[in-house]
Amino acid sequence: MNNRSSTRASCGCTIDRLLRQEEAYIFITGAQKQSDTPAGKTYIAYNIRICDTETKRRYSEFESLRRALSRLHPTLIVPPIPEKHSIVDYAALQTRVKDDLPMIEKRKRMLQTFLNRVANHPELGRDHVFHRFLESGVAWSDVLHSPPLSQLPKNPLQMVVSKEVNAQAHKYNMILSSNLIPIPSATYVLKSPDPRFEESEKFTFRIANYMSNNLDKSQRKVIRRLGELANDYAELGAVYNGFSLNESGPVANAIEKIGQAVDASYTESAQMVTSLEGEFAEPIQEHSQFAHIVKQVLRFRHLKHAQMEMIEGSLESKKENLDSLQRMESEARRLEEAISRERTIGSNAVDIDELNNNHSSQVDASYPPRRATKTWASPVKMINAMGHSLQNIIDVDPEATRRNQIGKTKDAMDVLQEALEITRKDLSGASAELQTELDRFQKEKIKDLRDMLIAYAKIHIRYCQRNLESWQEARTEVDKISI
């Protein structure tokens, strides 16, 4: 059928086979500092391993993989990768960002999650571009400069995205790339929006805002405060320890044990910070990013819809033009007939009104079709109009021009008609695909949320249990103080 579906069926490569194995899991086994020999710049390379296949990729390559996947599949929710170092990080750590171990660990975890999310995605996981990323000995730049990536149009609206349309995917579609096809702007308001997508757009916007502005912030605060408290506890534990040295007997023992309990609180708090960071904070961040990705995907569908409406619109105006051209044509014909009849009545009699009328209608007639093709060039319109008047004065054969225009309009209408059909089909296909994707994503999100909440609760249970034990021990020791 086409490239796309054949990819989907199976690219049959080694990686594809590996990924289809039961419980295949992609690991990032390590991260090393590497340096480009000529530039002398250093970067961190991450070792990716699936079964026995191992390869190294750097952060920027992950970034470009993600970009490539989302360009190839504008209707799919491509999982996020960890954010770039913020300027603040650079300012705070300066050149040492790359040596920042916790940061590298965090990236390792999040990049690993990213790869596995892609691998488990029903469509992205079968994309050969992704397989090439995992393959050892493949230079990523080669993948970037070969099809399908090299053939991707700049604007995803210029290609067919859904499998409904029997056309080549990941490539310029000749019809959609025609300069007759309008490019909608992001602010375009749909004339007949799809109520279901309107709903989910609203929902996604709210979720995205809520995630990044509220939930992520408040959970981060908890973690940060816990970290600060952990340090306080460390200090307090040391104080109790010193205190116990100044006392003697059971009192000293009791204070020492209390100090140990506080020390344990320190260790446990620090431990909890790490666990929460990995098992709660990072997924929340990820889903906050996800929400924004969903927003982008929905925006793409919105544009696709807008594109279809605009094609409809221009087809409509072309049709009007054609109608008026044809009306003019028939009028001109009637005029001619009338003139020829007039000649038979009185050869010297000239109807000035008729001539004037003819003259002005001539202008009218030649003008609208031009305008129809140049709808969006308003400042040019006047110049054109003047040009046409001039042309009319000079024009030797207005009829020929008119006929020519009628032909052109008809051609354009054919193209638009075809584009409209493709777009309509594509939109419907894309919408359906997007809908499935949203449903799938929603399930994935609920599952993630469930796992995160369970992890959160378990981490707290563990924290409380450990602390409980050490404090109970301390309590026993306090009881030994005899009075």
Place this chain on the structure above:
Amino acid sequence: MNDDYENVEWNVHATSDAYTPHVEGDDPLSAFSNSNGYQNNNNTHFGPMKGFVSTNGHFDDLSSSPPLPSSPSFMPTVMNGSKSTTATSPPLPPTAMTNGIKKEITVTTPSSSSSIPDTPKSSTAHHTYKSKSPYSAPSPPRESFVAKPMVISVADPQKHSDAQGTYITYLVTTTTTLDTFVSSHPRSVRRRFQDFVWLHNALLLEYPASIVPPLPDKHRLEYIKGDRFSSEFIDRRRMSLQWFLNRISRHPELQRSQSVRVFLESGDFRNDKRMQSRKVPPAASVLDTLSDTLLNAFTKIKKPDERFVDMKETVDKLEDNLDTVERLYSRIGKRQKDLQQDYASFSQSIQGLSTLETGISKQLQGFADTTSKYAKAMDEMNHDEDLLFLNDVHELLAYCHAAKVTLRARDQKQVDFEELSAYFHRTTQERERTLHPGRHLDGGLNISEIVTDKINEVRGIDMQHARREKLVRLERKIKELESEVAHANDVSNAFNDQVIKEYEVFQQAKTEEIKQGLVAYADSHIKFYETGVSIWESILPTLESIHIDDGDGDEEEVAEESSTTS
């Protein structure tokens, strides 16, 4: 009760009289130092001392001021004597005591510990003391220095108004087997803060060598802010007053004090208070003490007594440690409060999410509730920690200050005594020199003496006559000083003994209070973590009930399968 006071007066005179003949011999100082292993004797008579120290060389006026044996500082000796008689009555069974006592924050330790026979208990106390101070202290029989069961509770604050303004009274209920009290049944009186202040001052005057438990701060800020009638403030003050009375009730001597009895028992407190104040020696000595302290503020102890140096060091260290804990906790407490608020706002965030993710809103709601419960439990822990442990630390700190004040008073006495002894020494030297003119005992040259002699020679004063007169004067002076120094020696010994006993009481109280605080501290944490485990565990099934695979329940509005778009 009056008998006790009669006793007191009598004892004072008896002891001072009895000691005077002791002081014979050429060098009284050496005699004292031989009789005790150490030389830290104290003088208690500040008035005359001032004169001695400041007017070196003009001793004529000194002879006119006689020793004042009944100064308040002399009380320790008295108490030792009177106490042994009262302490012998057997303790009542503790069960009778604890019955009918409202379990406020009352520390019932005194009554509970009394179930143990007195002798082994005091011997353990003695043992710990020994282990802390490896010198051989002349230890008085400790069996007698044990508090009797006594439980005092401070409860039910009530607001009153009269012409002078509004004030709070507290219901003070005492249960004790002390024979100074009318009965062993619980007895309740109402007292206001001012009354506590009176008791505190009375005890300070009556027992200068004792560590009198401190009263809560005046809380000036609350007075200015005007919220000194807020329930929080009143309750905290009530707790502090409870601490104050607990400490008194644990103190073997203070618990028997007349002032304490009047405070705890009197039905006509206003009159009894006045009567009692009259019995307590006049407070004029406060001024003396003050000027004396100023005078000797920069004088160092010549022969520091290791025992008291150790005591001070121990108290200092304790104070340091407590202070560090308190300071650190002012930060940690705030941080814990912040964390608790962070959890609360996180809970709200989850709550908000539950209105967005309608498919799992029930579970999210449950999770939000759990988080806020957790925050609440944390808040309770903070509160308990603050009220029961940090308050304990704070009170103990105040007690440390009181202990240090007493130790400083002891030091002061030693300084005064040392000054007096030095003066005595100088006077005897003077006599020697007058007897044998031209001979310098210490080998040095007394310039002022020579100058005076020369001037007198020039004036043509009859040297022989003048010398005779001077000798007579000096002899009289030395006699007086002898008795004075001897007396001071006796007093200072008593003071030292008292401080040693006080220290023991203090250590005991400290141990008890530390235990009490640590128990509350550990318990508040245990309770919190237990609650934590249980609330987080109870939410797990709800969270696990989120099913992913059955299609409908989990999805929101976009969930429906779409087939076509227009």
